[in-house]
Amino acid sequence: MSESNGIEKLIQPHLAGFTGYSASTSPDVLKGKVDVSTDDIVKMNANENPYGCSPRVLKALAACQTFNIYPDDGQQQLRKMLADYAGVPAECIVAGHGSNTLIDYLARLFVGPGDEVINSVPTFDIYRFSTEICGGTLININRDGNFAIDVKRIKAAIGPNTKLIFLATPNNPTGNIIPPKDIVEIIETGLPVVVDEAYYEFSGETVMPLTTKYKNLIVLRSFSKWAGLAGLRIGYGVFPPRIASYMMAVKIPHNVSVAAEIAVRESLADIDYLQGRVEAIIKERTRLYNELQKISWLKPYPSRANFIYCAVLQGNAGDIHLKLQKKGVLVRYFDNPLLKKSLRISVGKPAHTRALLKALRNI
Numbered sequence: 262m263s264e265s266n267g268i269e270k271l272i273q274p275h276l277a278g279f280t281g282y283s284a285s286t287s288p289d290v291l292k293g294k295v296d297v298s299t300d301d302i303v304k305m306n307a308n309e310n311p312y313g314c315s316p317r318v319l320k321a322l323a324a325c326q327t328f329n330i331y332p333d334d335g336q337q338q339l340r341k342m343l344a345d346y347a348g349v350p351a352e353c354i355v356a357g358h359g360s361n362t363l364i365d366y367l368a369r370l371f372v373g374p375g376d377e378v379i380n381s382v383p384t385f386d387i388y389r390f391s392t393e394i395c396g397g398t399l400i401n402i403n404r405d406g407n408f409a410i411d412v413k414r415i416k417a418a419i420g421p422n423t424k425l426i427f428l429a430t431p432n433n434p435t436g437n438i439i440p441p442k443d444i445v446e447i448i449e450t451g452l453p454v455v456v457d458e459a460y461y462e463f464s465g466e467t468v469m470p471l472t473t474k475y476k477n478l479i480v481l482r483s484f485s486k487w488a489g490l491a492g493l494r495i496g497y498g499v500f501p502p503r504i505a506s507y508m509m510a511v512k513i514p515h516n517v518s519v520a521a522e523i524a525v526r527e528s529l530a531d532i533d534y535l536q537g538r539v540e541a542i543i544k545e546r547t548r549l550y551n552e553l554q555k556i557s558w559l560k561p562y563p564s565r566a567n568f569i570y571c572a573v574l575q576g577n578a579g580d581i582h583l584k585l586q587k588k589g590v591l592v593r594y595f596d597n598p599l600l601k602k603s604l605r606i607s608v609g610k611p612a613h614t615r616a617l618l619k620a621l622r623n624i
């Protein structure tokens with residue numbers, strides 16, 4: 262037996278064979294494998310902001326002289342800035358290296374072997390990822406044909422070992438929101454309910470005001486999408502104060518970089534600019550949706566986020582995805598029993614829509 266097999270036996274049994282999270286393809290790995298140069302790749306596969314971040318962020322980062330100093334582990338200023346933006350007390354806020362890591366910390370805090378987490382599938386795969394890493398069991402409740410959650414079945418699935426309920430609104434990859442009354446009905450079960458609003462700025466829908474009323478409601482947000490900071494990794498959550506203290510305790514020290522903190526400050530000082538970009542993306546989402554509807558073999562679903570989910574009615578979605586990739590247009594491809602063979606297309610600039618449509622028509 263090789264040395265690595267020797268130590269492999271010592272891996273936690275619940276992680277043996279763990280498959281991880283399948284992230285979107287990065288243009289760097291496609292160099293030489295597609296018909297265009299890396300710079301000309303049209304990236305519509307990870308719901309990133311095609312306009313980039315605020316120019317104020319770039320300027321402030323270039324001027325920063327303190328990258329040699331650790332950021333404040335207590336996130337004092339950061340929590341205050343985020344609290345002002347979210348309209349909640351600073352003691353409720355915890356920031357993370359992307360909102361992904363806050364999902365992971367929540368799982369650390371609430372989930373252990375034997376515990377159950379209720380999930381409404383298809384949805385964002387990190388809920389599964391973090392639950393399984395902590396040894397928990399995912400209770401998957403199917404959404405309906407239009408991807409609405411099934412409140413009745415969610416409530417019926419609650420048992421003595423239920424520790425968390427995840428709800429993404431808008432949902433990734435399907436783009437639909439959850440009606441607030443459904444969210445309230447689930448919150449009223451009293452269990453910790455995590456409402457993931459990573460795409461809030463595109464939907465305009467939030468349950469944030471309910472955080473003062475319900476002590477079991479947690480709301481997660483991200484700067485990756487609306488503020489164009491996916492590469493800097495910054496997200497935040499609003500928690501009941503006692504849970505926020507625990508989150509601060511279980512998080513990795515200095516989990517938000519000095520650069521990310523600067524980026525938050527400058528983004529929040531440039532809200533009007535960023536809001537203008539969000540509005541341009543929302544406008545382009547309508548145009549893209551209308552154009553996709555004209556393609557007979559695609560069925561786009563209405564979206565409140567910065568991407569459009571499309572069922573592929575004819576042809577092989579996997580082949581289409583690869584052919585688009587070869588032409589330098591990256592979209593997200595799904596092949597699983599719930600999503601069947603389908604594509605998720607991030608909303609880009611008008612020129613990106615044109616490149617995508619041209620590639621789709623020439624397939």
Ligand SMILES: Cc1ncc(COP(=O)(O)O)c(C=O)c1O
Nearest residue numbers: 359360361385433459483485496
């Ligand atoms: C529903 C949802 N939640 C959370 C995230 C994570 O965002 P972040 O970049 O802040 O980790 C994403 C990213 O795609 C998402 O789609």
